[in-house]
Amino acid sequence: MTLRHTVDAVVLDIEGTTSATGFVVDVLYPYARSRFAALLSERSGDPEVARAVAQVREAIGEPGADAVRVEKALNAWLDEDRKATPLKTLQGVIWSEGFARGDLVSHFYDDVVPELRTWHSSGVRLHVYSSGSVAAQRAWFTNSPEGDLTSLLSGFYDTENAGPKQEAESYRRISGSTGIEPAKLLFLSDRPGELDAARAAGWHAVGIRRPGEPYFEQGVGDHAAAGTFDEITVSRSTS
Structure with missing residues (x-):
């Protein structure tokens, strides 16, 4: 089943979502x-x-x-x-x-980068919110197996500039920073506590469940779930 969301921006977790926790x-x-x-x-x-x-x-x-x-x-x-x-x-x-x-090259699941390119080309803004520092996030997306992906991204958030990932106030802070109202933001993560916090802040949230990841067996609670990014159709809000 394809999940469809009409939003202005997608905010991405990294570990377990775009990329393998095992690599990290x-x-x-x-x-x-x-x-x-x-x-x-x-x-x-x-x-x-x-x-x-x-x-x-x-x-x-x-x-x-x-x-x-x-x-x-x-x-x-x-x-x-x-x-x-x-x-x-x-x-x-x-x-x-x-x-x-050149000691390190980052990891992305095969379904991720094509969808990020598609979403970006449709006018949807992409942001990252990870517990890893902004510097680490930039390095991660700069040094991907497909080259520098930072041109796809509009912003980076971590626990220092946004706050803890399982607190709703952090997502309100990101909404304020981006200038995008909560109802037009979609958060993708494998961690149910983070999805709960995003939803509590008024965001859309989809859980990413990939076999072999730490939270796969636990599931994502009552959130909509996708196994891969290509199960999610994202289009730009027109209002």
Whole structure:
């Protein structure tokens, strides 16, 4: 069954939705883990790194924590898959540089990019909202197997500039930022809590259920569900 939505914009989750969670966990996480120590020791004066380190110290309640202690906290959060903003910031710095060097190429499910191109060409705006930092999102879409996809996107949102993904206020914030009323926004995600929050903010929401993904068996609650992007027809609102 094809799901049809008439909206002005689609907002995309990444892990489990456009791309395989396994790629992130098996490739990107170890890549970042192996480089935390060097980043913390060699780049502590960079404003973005310094801000993230301060956030780690605040989160663990240790204002004097040294680089070794900060790295230990980051690795613990990584083990827990905690969506901690400073962790995502520092991962983003490392991944961006890895993509730029050609060490990394991102992953997209085969059905995703053709539909993004179709939706974009029809006048529907595309945005990303991921727990990964904006820097990581940009690197991800810049370094896809099909080349740079950022020309398809109108904006990037993360837990720092929008807020936690399971809180309705975050989606209201994105709506305000885009200038698009909630009823003309569609959110795609594999996580039911995120879909609930988007709907509570007045958005349309569709759950993406891909076999092998962490939330596949759990399902998406009472939300409409699609197995692939080509099961969703999106057209531009005319009002």
